[in-house]
Amino acid sequence: MTSIDVRELRKTYGSVRAVDGVTCTVEPGRVTGFLGPNGAGKSSTMRIALGLDRPTAGRVTIGGRPYRAATRPLRLVGALLDAGAASGARTAQDHLRCLAYSNDLPLGRVAAVLAETGLETVARRRVGTFSLGMRQRLGVAAALLGDPPVLMLDEPTNGLDPEGIIWIRDLMRQLAAEGRTVLVSSHLMSETARTADHLIVLGRGRLLADTSMAAFIAEHSSSRVWLRTTEPERLRDLLTAAGLAGSPNGDGRWQVDGASAAQIGALAAAQGLPLLELTDDQASLEEAYLKLTASATEYASAPAAAKGT
Numbered sequence: 157m158t159s160i161d162v163r164e165l166r167k168t169y170g171s172v173r174a175v176d177g178v179t180c181t182v183e184p185g186r187v188t189g190f191l192g193p194n195g196a197g198k199s200s201t202m203r204i205a206l207g208l209d210r211p212t213a214g215r216v217t218i219g220g221r222p223y224r225a226a227t228r229p230l231r232l233v234g235a236l237l238d239a240g241a242a243s244g245a246r247t248a249q250d251h252l253r254c255l256a257y258s259n260d261l262p263l264g265r266v267a268a269v270l271a272e273t274g275l276e277t278v279a280r281r282r283v284g285t286f287s288l289g290m291r292q293r294l295g296v297a298a299a300l301l302g303d304p305p306v307l308m309l310d311e312p313t314n315g316l317d318p319e320g321i322i323w324i325r326d327l328m329r330q331l332a333a334e335g336r337t338v339l340v341s342s343h344l345m346s347e348t349a350r351t352a353d354h355l356i357v358l359g360r361g362r363l364l365a366d367t368s369m370a371a372f373i374a375e376h377s378s379s380r381v382w383l384r385t386t387e388p389e390r391l392r393d394l395l396t397a398a399g400l401a402g403s404p405n406g407d408g409r410w411q412v413d414g415a416s417a418a419q420i421g422a423l424a425a426a427q428g429l430p431l432l433e434l435t436d437d438q439a440s441l442e443e444a445y446l447k448l449t450a451s452a453t454e455y456a457s458a459p460a461a462a463k464g465t
C-alpha cells in the first residue's frame with residue numbers, strides 16, 4: 157500500500173510562505189479531498205510531491221521514497237495538474253503512445269485508458285481540436301496509463317459537463333475501492349462532499365484540518381432544527397422554558413439553533429405540543445468549510461458595503 161507522506165513541509169517564495177510546516181499522510185483506499193482557499197498552498201504541495209519544485213524545508217515521500225527516486229514514475233503516480241499539457245499538434249492516441257513508450261509501458265495500455273476515459277472515438281483527432289472537457293479526460297487517461305497505486309488530481313472536474321462530473325466521481329471512488337491512494341483538490345464543495353471520504357484542508361500554508369468528511373462537518377457546523385407546529389405561542393413558551401431560542405421564518409417553519417430533533421421531539425411530546433414537521437438541519441460541507449477557512453482566506457472579498465470606498 158502506497159501512502160503520500162508530507163513531513164514538516166515548508167516552501168517560501170520570497171516573503172510568501174506558500175507552505176508553512178505541513179505534516180499529513182494521504183492514506184490508500186480512500187478519496188482524500190484537498191481543500192483550501194486560493195493561495196492556500198495546495199498546488200505548491202502537489203508540485204513538491206511530484207518533484208516539480210523543491211521544498212525550502214521538510215519532505216514529501218510516496219511509498220516511503222521521494223518521487224524523483226522513482227525509476228518508472230508513471231507506474232507510481234498518475235497526476236493531473238494541467239490539462240493543457242498535451243501538445244495540440246498530436247493526436248490523443250499519439251500523445252498517450254509517446255508517454256507509454258518513454259515510460260516503458262506496454263502499448264496495450266493506450267487502448268485501455270482511451271476506453272476507460274471515453275475517448276475511443278476521438279483517439280485519432282488532434283488534441284488542439286479538443287474541448288476543455290476532452291482535454292481533461294485525456295489528462296486523466298495519461299494519469300491512468302501506468303496503472304499507478306497513487307493518483308493526484310488537481311481540479312479534475314474543470315471543464316467537464318454534468319455527465320463527465322459523474323464519470324470522474326465514479327472513477328475516483330472506484331480507484332480508491334481498488335486500494336489506491338487518491339488525492340483530489342477542488343473548489344467545488346458539493347462535488348467534494350459526494351466524492352471524498354477524508355479531507356485535508358490548508359489555509360495560508362498551514363494545515364487546518366485532517367479528518368474524515370463526517371467528523372469535519374460535525375465539528376465545524378452548529379446543530380439546528382426545523383419544525384412546524386399548529387401552536388406557535390406554546391412552542392415559544394416551551395423553548396424559552398428549556399433555555400432555547402426559536403424564530404419563525406416566512407413560510408411558517410421555525411428554526412431552533414443549538415438543538416437536536418430528538419431533544420425538541422421529547423420536549424414537545426412531554427407537553428403534548430402538536431408538531432407537523434421536525435427535522436435536523438443537515439449542515440453542508442460548504443458551510444463547515446467556510447466557517448473553518450474564514451480567517452485563512454488570502455483574497456477575501458470585501459463586504460458589499462465597503463466596496464468602492
Ligand SMILES: Nc1ncnc2c1ncn2[C@@H]1O[C@H](COP(=O)(O)OP(=O)(O)OP(=O)(O)O)[C@@H](O)[C@H]1O
Nearest residue numbers: 169172173174192193194195196197198199200201
Ligand atoms: N512560482 C511562484 N512564485 C511566487 N509565488 C508563488 C509561486 N507559486 C505559488 N506562489 C504563491 O504561493 C502561495 C500558495 O500558492 P498555491 O498555488 O500553492 O496555492 P493553491 O492552494 O494551489 O491556490 P489555488 O486554489 O488558487 O490554486 C500563493 O500566495 C501564491 O501566490
